[in-house]
Amino acid sequence: MTTISLSNKLTLSPTLMSNLQGLFKSACQIVILPLLGIMIFLLLWSIAAKNIHTSLGDFPGPTAVYQQFHSLYDEHTAERIKADKFYDRQHIRNDKRLAADPSYQVKIRNYTGKETFLDQIVTSLITVTSGFLLAAIIAIPLGIAMGLSKNLNSAVNPIIQIFKPVSPLAWLPLVTMVVSALYVSDDPLVSKSFVNSLLTVTLCSLWPMVINTSIGVSSLDQDLKNVSRVLRLPLFTHIRKIVLPASVPMIFTGMRLSFGVAWMVLIAAEMLAQNPGLGKFVWDEFQNGSSDSLARIMAAVIVIGFIGFVLDRGMLQLQRMASWDKSSTTV
C-alpha cells in the first residue's frame, strides 16, 4: 500500500522528484562517495598487505591494525589499574608508618610505569601546542613589524628564506646541545626532552606565520592607510584598529599552515630525540620488533593523521570565528 502511494507521488509530482534527486545527489557527495573511497582503500590495503612479507611477519592489514587499537586501549586501562593500585599501596604504607611514628614526613612517589599509547598522544598534543604558541608569540609581532617597515623586511627576509626550508632533523642536535648546556636546574619545571621537542617545533613552525603575517600587513589597502593618516591615528591605535583586523585572515592562514608543519615536525623530533610522544612510540615499536610491531605502528600512523586532520579543522573553525572576511575561510 505504501509503496504504491509513494510511486504515485513520485510520478505525480515532478518537483518532489527533483527534490529527492537533489537530496540523493548531496547524500552521495557527503556520505556515500567518501565511504566508497574508504572501502576501496581498505580492500586494496588488505590485498597489498597479504603480499608483503617482512622480517617481522606479514605487513599488517586493516584487521590486524583494528585489533591493535583494541589491545592498545586495553594496555592503557591495565596500566591505569596498576598505577591506581600502586598509589593505594603507597597510601596504606604511609598511613601505617605515620601511625607508628607521628613525626614521619610523608613522601609521595610517582608511579614510574611505562607510558601507554594514550599518554603519548597527550604528551604530543601538549608539546605541539606549546611549541606552536611560542612560535606565534614570536612570529606575529615580528611579521607585523616586517609588514609595516619595508627596511626591516629587506633586512630580515634573507634570513627567513634561508631558515625556512631547514628540516627539523638538522635543528635537533643543535637544540639538544644548547638546551643541555643552558637549561640547567636542580628542580626543572619541565623535562629537557620536552624543551627539545618544543624548541624544534617552534623553530620550524615560525616561518609560515612570519611570512603570512608580514604579507597580510604589507598588502593593507592604501585607502585604509590614508584614512588612518587623515585621522592621525597614533602608531599603536593604527596597528590595533586598522592593521590587525585587516590582516587577521592572512595571519590565520599562516597559523593554520604553521600548525600543520608543527605537527609533522613534532613526530620526527620525538622519533629522533627519544622525547616522549607519538614519535617515540613509533620508534620504540620499531626497535621492539615483535610480530605486532608493524600493526601498532600502522595504528599510530592512522592516529597521527587523524589528529592532524582534527587540528587543522579546529584552526579553520577558529579562523572563521575570528575573521570578518568570511570569504577568505573556505577550505
Added chain:
Amino acid sequence: MSILLDISNIDMVFPTPTGGFTALKNVNLKIKKGEFVSLIGHSGCGKSTVLNVVAGLYQATKGGIILSGKEVTEPGPERAVVFQNHSLLPWLTAYQNVELAVEQVFGKTMSKPEKKEWIEHNLKLVHMDHAMNKRPNEISGGMKQRVGIARALAMQPEVLLMDEPFGALDALTRAHMQDSLMEIQNELNNTVIMITHDVDEAVLLSDKIVMMTNGPSATIGEILNVELERPRDRLSLSKDMHYNRLRSEVLTFLYEKQRKVETIRNKTIPATNEPKTA
C-alpha cells in the same frame, strides 16, 4: 569673506625611473570660507593630485598650502577626505566607522553620551540612521558613500575634500546623493573642494568651477563663477538659460580648448599635449 585656504604656486614632480614626471605646474587657488569649489578636468590631468596635496597625503615639490594662516605639512582631520571608493573599514559597522573618527577627533573633549549623539546626528544627516549597525558589505554603494560622508562630516573639518565621491555610483543614485549633499551643504555651509568629471554635477553643486588643463604640467585653465540662486533644483535649472550657458562653457573648455587627442577617430595622429609616460 576672508580667504580660508590658499594654494600657492604648487609644483608636483613624481620621480620615475626615466626622470621626474611633472604632474602639476604652478597651481594657484584661493578658496573663501563656505565656498563650494569643484575641480574638473579630463582623467589623468592631476585633479586628484591637487586634492592629495591639500589633504597632506602628498608633499608638493614646490609651493605650499596655507589653511587659516597655518601651513599644511601632513594629513589631519581638519581636512577630512571623502574617498572615491568609500574606504570604510569592512570589519566595522557604519556606526563604528564614524565612531573611530569621532573618538580620534573629539575623544578628549566630548563625554560618552555626547559622542554617541554626535555620531548618530551625523548618520542621520546623511539618512543612514536606519542602517547604523550594518557592515559595509551589507549596504549598497550609495549607502557606503553616505557613511563615508558622515565620517568626514563628523570630524567637523575646516575644509571637506571629496575625491570623485559619486564617481562609482549609477546615475540615479548619483543624482540622489547630489541632492542630499546640497541639503547638507544648506545646513552646514562647509568649505568644500570636490573633484568631479561630471559637468552637470559641477554646475549644480558649486559656487566656483576650477577647470584644469591636460597634463603633464597641468595647471588651472579657467575659473568659472556659478552665481545661481540656492537652493537649486535640478529640474527647473535644466530649463534655466544661465545654467545652460554655464554648462556649455564648461563643455567648451573640456571638449574644445582641452580636447583629449586620444579619441578613436584620430588615434594615429601624434598627440602634442598628451602625457607620454602617465
